[in-house]
Amino acid sequence: MFSGIIEEAGKVVSIEKDKGNVHFTLTCSFVNELKVDQSLSHNGVCLTVVWVDIENKLYKVTAIQETLDKTNLGNLEQGSLVNLERSMLMNGRLDGHIVQGHVDQTATCTRIDEADGSWYFTFEYEFDQEMAKKGYMTVEKGSVTVNGVSLTVVNSKDNSFQVAIIPYTYEVTNFHSFEMGTKVNLEFDIIGKYLSRLMSYK
Numbered sequence: 559m560f561s562g563i564i565e566e567a568g569k570v571v572s573i574e575k576d577k578g579n580v581h582f583t584l585t586c587s588f589v590n591e592l593k594v595d596q597s598l599s600h601n602g603v604c605l606t607v608v609w610v611d612i613e614n615k616l617y618k619v620t621a622i623q624e625t626l627d628k629t630n631l632g633n634l635e636q637g638s639l640v641n642l643e644r645s646m647l648m649n650g651r652l653d654g655h656i657v658q659g660h661v662d663q664t665a666t667c668t669r670i671d672e673a674d675g676s677w678y679f680t681f682e683y684e685f686d687q688e689m690a691k692k693g694y695m696t697v698e699k700g701s702v703t704v705n706g707v708s709l710t711v712v713n714s715k716d717n718s719f720q721v722a723i724i725p726y727t728y729e730v731t732n733f734h735s736f737e738m739g740t741k742v743n744l745e746f747d748i749i750g751k752y753l754s755r756l757m758s759y760k
Contacts, residue, residue, distance in 0.1 A: 560599045561646045562654035562701075562708020564731045567639040568600075571616060578623035581608075582634065586642055589615040597659070599643040601732075602706030602743040603629050604659025629661045630705075630741045639732040641706040654708030655701040661743040662694055665704070667736050668718070677723045678712075679704075679736065683744060685717035691758070693751035703745035707731055 568586035575581075582600075589612060592598070596607045598619065605619040626632040634640065646652070665683035681704065686694070696702050696711045696719040703709070709721040728734050736742075 559646050560604070560643050560654075560657040560659050560706070561652055562602075562643070562657045562703050562706065564641045564643050564707055564727075566642055566730060567732045568642045570634050570636055570638045570640060572636060573634065580621050580626060580632070581618055582621065582631070583616055583618045584640060584642075585615050585617075587615075588644070589617050591644075592617050597645045599645075599657070599659045599706045600640050601630060602641070602657070602659065602703050602745055603631060603661050625661075628663065629743045630664055633741060639735055641731050643706055655703075656748055657703050657706070657708060657745060658748055659706075660745060662746050663744055664741050665744050667738060667740040667742065670736065670738065673722075675725055677728060677733070678720050679723060679733070680713075680718060680720045681742060681744075682718040690716075691754060693754035694746050695750075696746065697750070700750065701747045703743075705732060705742045707733070 566586055568584045570582055571585050572583045592607050592610050594607055597604050598607055607617050608620055609618040621631050663683060665681040667679055668682045669680035671678040696714045698714045700711050701708060702711050711719045713720040723733050
């Protein structure tokens with residue numbers, strides 16, 4: 559379980575393909591605090607740490623084919639920046655919102671507007687009416703996770719929405735590397751999914 563508050567953007571050091579799986583080796587500042595079997599969010603995707611090299615500040619995670627098909631991890635290259643978040647502590651404040659690390663689908667960045675030092679990013683995604691009835695959608699002022707970042711939705715439409723990014727988030731996450739056409743991972747609000755499911759039984 560995560561909160562969508564990114565700790566830092568780690569860097570992909572190497573990528574190794576093994577049949578349908580891909581092994582990513584990354585580096586970040588808190589490698590010395592990681593351990594094998596630990597859950598770690600990568601661009602909003604919950605992956606398990608399978609190897610740690612504290613001396614060289616490296617760790618490895620594996621993505622299976624289904625994960626590669628449904629997320630943007632398959633687009634990562636050596637040197638790519640990845641938003642990282644360790645699992646949420648249950649004895650602290652929930653600064654973002656409840657994030658499972660289970661990506662629902664991808665979206666594409668279609669517009670970037672600078673606004674007095676902050677930025678508005680517009681994203682479009684494939685809209686499915688039946689899935690929307692189950693909570694796979696955005697709502698105005700609701701929460702959405704983009705590449706693992708907990709954000710508030712503005713200008714919510716059937717197949718698009720905007721988010722406002724402050725300078726701190728822009729610099730600490732990989733948002734500063736986004737361009738028109740960049741593919742991102744989306745996780746819709748789990749509370750909305752549960753409510754939609756409950757309403758279907760009325």
